[in-house]
Amino acid sequence: MENYSKGSNEEEPWDLSKVSIPSIPEDITWMKVSPGAKMRNLLEFALKDFKDKDQILWSGSGPAINKTISCAEIMKHKFSSVHQISTVCYRKVIEYWDPLIDALDQLKVTRDIPTIHILLSKQLLDTTVSGYQDPGNKSVFWKTPYGTPGSNQRPRRNQNRDPNNKNRSDLG
Template sequence: MENFRKVSTSEEESPLPFPELPPSVVEMKVKEGSKIRNLMGFALAHMEHKGSRQIVFSGCGRAVTKTITCVEIMKRKLGGLHQVTKVRYQTLREVWESAEPAPGGTPHHLTVHKNVPSICILLSRDPLDPNQMGYQPPEPAGSPGLLID
């Protein structure tokens, strides 16, 4: 691959793994370069001021840890949120082209499909089915949760 350079990367769209969501639910697509402050400002505004009952955070590849961080901040700031976590694989499509095309010729293109880990987390003010895989109940009131110095 040293003779190629990456031209583009795109995610193949896939539906959310939560079948009974209302169409108005907000989906926060967390990317590797996303700023947590921006994500949290938007998400908190929807949950606090616009009265949303549910929100979904999703991220893949290197954005998985940032997605989890956003969810934990949201749970700490709002409290009482039910959570369902789904882990799956997402397909990324990368297009590469030759760094040095033949004289007078067009560059060669190479398409690579990568399966990377992906996470989708549903947070809800309303109770969710505690028997579904990945369910986490709200933390009890007054529990210290995660302490950060």
């Protein structure tokens, strides 16, 4: 690849019909998160809009997935009785690589970028849909395997081990 420089990118356009969440209204507020977007600006608009509307859809792909999830979680924290449906899919991106040597041809690389869609709703959603979370469903994600939520105490290991390794028979 040292003989090529990165050229332009063509991203598959966002299309509401390709979102695999059932019954999304056409007039929904759709927050398409990009990696360079400021969370403060996104949330300011979304929080204001969600006061008047019943649903909002958050979408992000590639490096914007973490920011998309964070925005949706902050919204859920601000509005306590919010239902959620999340789906993960892929979005196509075509990358063009321009040759640095005249004898070479331009390369065209098609990649599938991971994408997440998170629908938040004040109204009850279809609970049978995969990816549904009800408003009170925090126990599954916040519970640690070691006890109560937030607990970082782990079971002790090797309590009877000699710190000077005198009991190790495998060292001969």
